Amino acid sequence: xxxxxxxxxxxDEPHLIGGRCADCGTYVFPPRxxxxxxxxxxxxxxxxxxxxxxxxxxxxxxxxxxPPPPYKAAEPxxxxxxxxxxxxxxxxxxxxxxPKGILAPDLKVxxxxxxxxxxxFAESNEQGxxxxxxxxxxxxxxESASGPNAGVAS
Amino acid sequence: xxxxxxxxxxxxxxPWGKWGHDFTEYGMIAARAALADxxxxxxxxxxxxxADTIRNGYPGFIAGSTFAQKMGxxxxxxxxxxxxxxxxxxxxxxxxxxxxxxxxDVAMVIGADTTPKGFFAPVGGERKTDPDWLRFHLLGATNPxxxxxxxxxxxxxxxxxxxDFAMVKVKNSRHGLENPxxxxxxxxxxADVLNSPVVSEPLRLLDICATSDGAAAxxxxxxEFAEKRLGSLNGVPRIRAVSTITPTYPQTILELPxxxxxxxxxxxxxxxxxxxxxxxxxxEEAGLGPDDMSMAEVYDLSTALELDWYEHLGLCxxxxxxxxxxxxxTTIGGRVPVNPSxxxxxxxxxxxxxxxxxxxxxxWQLRGQAGAxxxxxxxxxxxxxxxxxxxxxxxxxxx
Numbered sequence: 001x002x003x004x005x006x007x008x009x010x011x012d013e014p015h016l017i018g019g020r021c022a023d024c025g026t027y028v029f030p031p032r033x034x035x036x037x038x039x040x041x042x043x044x045x046x047x048x049x050x051x052x053x054x055x056x057x058x059x060x061x062x063x064x065x066x067p068p069p070p071y072k073a074a075e076p077x078x079x080x081x082x083x084x085x086x087x088x089x090x091x092x093x094x095x096x097x098x099p100k101g102i103l104a105p106d107l108k109v110x111x112x113x114x115x116x117x118x119x120x121f122a123e124s125n126e127q128g129x130x131x132x133x134x135x136x137x138x139x140x141x142x143e144s145a146s147g148p149n150a151g152v153a154s
Numbered sequence: 155x156x157x158x159x160x161x162x163x164x165x166x167x168x169p170w171g172k173w174g175h176d177f178t179e180y181g182m183i184a185a186r187a188a189l190a191d192x193x194x195x196x197x198x199x200x201x202x203x204x205a206d207t208i209r210n211g212y213p214g215f216i217a218g219s220t221f222a223q224k225m226g227x228x229x230x231x232x233x234x235x236x237x238x239x240x241x242x243x244x245x246x247x248x249x250x251x252x253x254x255x256x257x258x259d260v261a262m263v264i265g266a267d268t269t270p271k272g273f274f275a276p277v278g279g280e281r282k283t284d285p286d287w288l289r290f291h292l293l294g295a296t297n298p299x300x301x302x303x304x305x306x307x308x309x310x311x312x313x314x315x316x317x318d319f320a321m322v323k324v325k326n327s328r329h330g331l332e333n334p335x336x337x338x339x340x341x342x343x344x345a346d347v348l349n350s351p352v353v354s355e356p357l358r359l360l361d362i363c364a365t366s367d368g369a370a371a372x373x374x375x376x377x378e379f380a381e382k383r384l385g386s387l388n389g390v391p392r393i394r395a396v397s398t399i400t401p402t403y404p405q406t407i408l409e410l411p412x413x414x415x416x417x418x419x420x421x422x423x424x425x426x427x428x429x430x431x432x433x434x435x436x437x438e439e440a441g442l443g444p445d446d447m448s449m450a451e452v453y454d455l456s457t458a459l460e461l462d463w464y465e466h467l468g469l470c471x472x473x474x475x476x477x478x479x480x481x482x483x484t485t486i487g488g489r490v491p492v493n494p495s496x497x498x499x500x501x502x503x504x505x506x507x508x509x510x511x512x513x514x515x516x517x518w519q520l521r522g523q524a525g526a527x528x529x530x531x532x533x534x535x536x537x538x539x540x541x542x543x544x545x546x547x548x549x550x551x552x553x
Contacts, residue, residue, distance in 0.1 A: 060306055104355045
């Protein structure tokens with residue numbers, strides 16, 4: 001199940017779900033209802049819309065220490081990367097985690113990325129059933145076999 | 155003196171540290187120090203502008219009345235401001251508005267905090283519509299994560315190195331050595347920084363400021379009040395500008411605590427980015443420019459963010475901050491020393507006190523009372539700071 005409702009699709013080619021103003025056409029992410037953020041626009045309707053699956057790295061980092069709650073860090077903690085990706089068509093930068101195993105040395109400002117999903121945390125109930133809570137992640141884009149990032153993406 | 159200038163009659167601090175005492179105790183000591191410095195008594199104060207802390211329960215949310223009660227009720231009017239790291243500047247602006255509107259002549263601006271250990275985490279409870287809660291829950295995006303995104307851009311765009319960042323720490327640790335209010339008074343070397351553990355790559359532990367307990371207060375007055383008390387105002391520091399602006403849509407730089415920027419698909423980004431515009435508004439209000447500044451106190455939440463501020467302040471062109479640092483211009487003795495107090499690097503962050511503390515340092519420097527860290531011939535200085543959720547904070551003080 002998604003760790004947050006309505007922010008991304010969970011199909012084979014996942015997309016972020018943002019909002020687009022029905023009047024001026026500007027975008028928002030995370031998705032929300034209500035007023036358009038453009039001060040020149042008086043619209044109160046933001047229509048849910050999928051965002052581009054690909055973008056370029058604006059910046060990135062790698063967490064070496066477990067973040068505090070409400071983050072549910074795995075034990076033992078494994079370092080993971082966070083990537084801010086710029087979507088050209090929408091003109092926005094969206095922060096997300098990278099998939100497990102993709103760390104800072106694998107990344108570069110300007111690098112092409114694509115949206116995937118990964119397990120954020122898993123919880124077991126008393127019956128021993130495990131529920132995986134999923135989150136969107138930015139992974140290096142899968143290019144053609146001879147492309148610059150071939151073989152990097154999961 | 156401009157009609158809209160305020161006189162700073164007194165400043166005071168409680169030293170920064172990590173004791174876990176009641177934040178009002180720190181505040182009272184800073185308040186008494188500022189009153190003594192001004193030669194005034196508590197009953198002379200007509201307005202208390204408190205900067206709030208959100209980590210100390212209800213008294214923290216109503217800092218103005220909390221400190222008024224702590225000092226002893228006198229019927230004084232109060233306000234309480236919250237603007238995250240910019241709270242102190244917001245409180246100063248509130249006091250300034252009250253004085254310039256003629257509602258009072260003398261005001262105390264005060265902020266104090268007691269901080270928990272470790273990473274700042276959101277306040278308790280499950281709040282699935284609060285972006286500050288969600289960024290921790292869904293991404294583990296701590297404050298150093300955002301600092302690191304800016305640091306990485308300096309590296310990949312401008313060729314900044316870990317050594318450049320470390321040199322900011324080396325400079326600030328030297329500046330703060332003789333500052334009696336600083337928490338960390340120990341010289342750091344480039345090797346110390348590079349050998350400290352990576353927290354959020356590329357930033358290491360010694361690149362990132364700590365969280366501290368501390369308090370700062372100042373007494374600001376109308377010109378008429380100060381002239382009556384002091385006679386001549388020659389050499390007395392004056393508040394020339396207080397910039398508390400917010401961003402202009404679209405805000406296209408990813409800032410704490412956001413998941414995403416605004417969209418530039420329909421509306422082109424403004425001429426100046428948010429942090430440039432904070433400083434620009436202060437210069438415009440003061441009628442002064444970067445070349446007029448003898449010094450700056452900037453928010454070095456990380457070493458790399460201090461370099462960003464050099465550029466937002468117009469001390470150098472974009473991408474030239476590492477060169478400015480290496481030239482020695484921002485070291486005491488250089489053209490425009492930055493963080494002569496030692497900055498957050500030596501203080502750690504006591505959120506509601508920090509923007510007030512920045513002004514305290516400018517005042518001590520302008521009066522020639524900064525001791526071993528004195529900048530010779532200081533005539534004017536600027537502070538720069540930003541609170542999360544779009545709060546600008548820049549104050550210009552001159553003699």
